[in-house]
Amino acid sequence: MIYREAGQFKTTYAKDQAIFPIRQDRYAMAAILTIAFFIVPFSVSDYWFNAILIPFLILALAALGLNILTGYTGQLSLGTAGFMAVGAFAAFNFMLRVPGMPLLVAFILAGLTAALVGIAFGLPSLRIKGFYLAVATLAAQFFIEWVLIKFGWFSNYNSSGVITAQPMIILGYEFITPRSKYLLTLAIVAVMALAAKNMARSETGRVWMAVRDMDIAAEVIGINILKAKLLAFAVSSFYCGVAGALWAYAYLGSVEPSAFTLDRSFQILFMIIIGGVGTVLGSFLGAAFIVLLPILLNVGAHYIPGVPRDLLSNLELIVFGGLIIFFLAVEPHGLARLWQIGKEKLRLWPFPH
């Protein structure tokens, strides 16, 4: 009764193919975007921008990239953080070595560099699948990290291998306040999420899902597996590369290769597993769960009096792990599936079926 679709007739093909066919969904999405773009920037403190919203958005973007590769195309990848590192260092080098390089162009070029690296490390996917492919992408992770530390050229011969991001200037406006950085990040993530959603709904997305579900059958019906898999790697690495560039420029300000270790790759993989593989919403839900929940636990732990500090820190990790087990036991397909089931029920409520 709440989610009534009665009376919502589609009179054009365009309306039928809309991303949000139900009117209530469109209103909700418009409300979320309005709140995110217009209300949040003026109502929360710098702490929320710097420590919560910006890392959440950037990691959601990286999770989106991995979801394209692992969720839609079924190619398990553990090299996500490596591609993020490529993006970060590429953006730094483009801004440093090309005079007058615009910021957004540098980000796009960084994404393309990461895409090229992604294609190179995605070539094994044509021969191997599943866990074996995961190991090959693991090689990408370690190799990229090693190359960035070993060859000083990438960090402009800084003695510790750390790069300091140049100030972000677009058309003369410098993005220096946390609010401006948040809005820039939000804009980039929103545009790329929309692109990802559309890619997933298009023929490209259907080709990817065919490859995921049964690649031999896909080949039989004439899908070019080579192009499909390499395109998935390219697009996924592009997203991760832009996320890495944003991590360096909009969030930390200076980044070393060890910000993009295997731990980060696993973290992003866990995000999509908990959020829901193969969905755009899942990337955001998973990122929120993994980025924000530990902070919530940490803040909450402060209000428990008398417990020693290290016990509290370890308890935080225990509770977090327990919540992961709980959610995966309740719904193995992730939080996005929980939301989907909820929406299905709401469409029929108050009727059970």
Place this chain on the structure above:
Amino acid sequence: MIRSVSLSVRKTALCAVIGAMVGAAAPAFAQNEQFIPMLSYRVGPYAAGGTGFFGGFIDYLDMVNKRDGGVNGVKLTWEECETEYKNDRGMECYERLKKKGPTGATVVDPLSTGITYAISDRAPTDKIPVVSLGHGRSDAADGRVFEYVFPLITSYWSQSTAKIKFIGQKEGGMDKLKGKKIVNLYHGSAYGKETIPVLDVQAKKYGFTVTHIEVPHPGNEQQSQWLQVGQIKPDWVILRGWGVMNPVALRTAQRVGYPSNKILGVWWSGAEEDVLPAGDAAKGYIAASFHPSGTNFAVIQDILKHVYGGGKKGNVDDPKRIGQQYFNRGVIQGILAVEGIRVAQEKYGKGKPITGEQMKWGLENLNLSEQRLKQIGASGLMSPLKSSCLDHEGGGAIKFMAWDGAKWTNITDWIQSDQSIVRPMVEEAAAKYAKEKHLTPRKC
């Protein structure tokens, strides 16, 4: 309609409510307090160092409160936030705590090179000084570019020059270094790489050959690296490790037959936690430090009396750790913080809390002479230190200690670093940073 609100909006709303609760329920600090945020790490692979250091730091502040009633009546307060030694958690903790207290955060020492690098970009805007006691970044010694970063006592580059001086001493003079072979076994991270340039400069100056061998993080397996060392047959091995890499290095060295008394560790390879797991492979191993272990210093005795006396509990669970390397390092951080506050109060008004900007002035005008150290009760624990606007390092000295199986014993007196090598490198790196960030260095 609440029920048709989507899950992500509900999550956002929940976060907002919790955030409001957190903001509203933040304890109201009394006006006469000085707040110091503790970006501590008590879990993870480096927890041994974190618990020792922050234990010493907090115990010292606690002792000053109990023994002196704070600094000229201004009580010291602190709050811990777990960073797990991760850069993004460190950033979040810094952002969460930087505005607490009547005048905001006074000073921050995250005891992590990565977190220091991340925070030092924000510190000038927030006007909160960052002290990186004995760790990165070395180029921050130039206070004209890095106004709010203080690599106090001594940085990695300075320490490296003192190490070469020590090796020269052992070999019978700096001219005897010509033709000698030294291996730099370093941890594969930003921290590990930091001394490669300064060692290369010294190799060229003194005529020895240095080979840099990397041990990929975390360093559990070093067989191939030590076989390479065995082939090179160097006169000395400089161990620049961290965490588990250290005991593994010492045990592997024993297996390949390299003598432990020719292995020279940096101070992050020179704590009790680093050598005890190696057992007798560590006997004779030499490490650098900018302070000795031990409890027979007046300031440590004061901590034992005022904080732990009468069966009370301090911040450290195991009383054996009091007086060990990490604990004493934390105490020294406490001494520097309190002295900075005291010096700033002399200028800006005694008996009231100071701001971060005033603390920066205080940290730039530290003058811990031998006489002042005696007054504080830290004579012999620290070397004399004098900081300035130009020199954010302070010119501290290094002592070398040997491990005899049960404790560290000093084998040298204070050895000064060679600033004629270090300072030009610092200024060059700082100028490069200023150019990259479009900063104008201030005049000193």
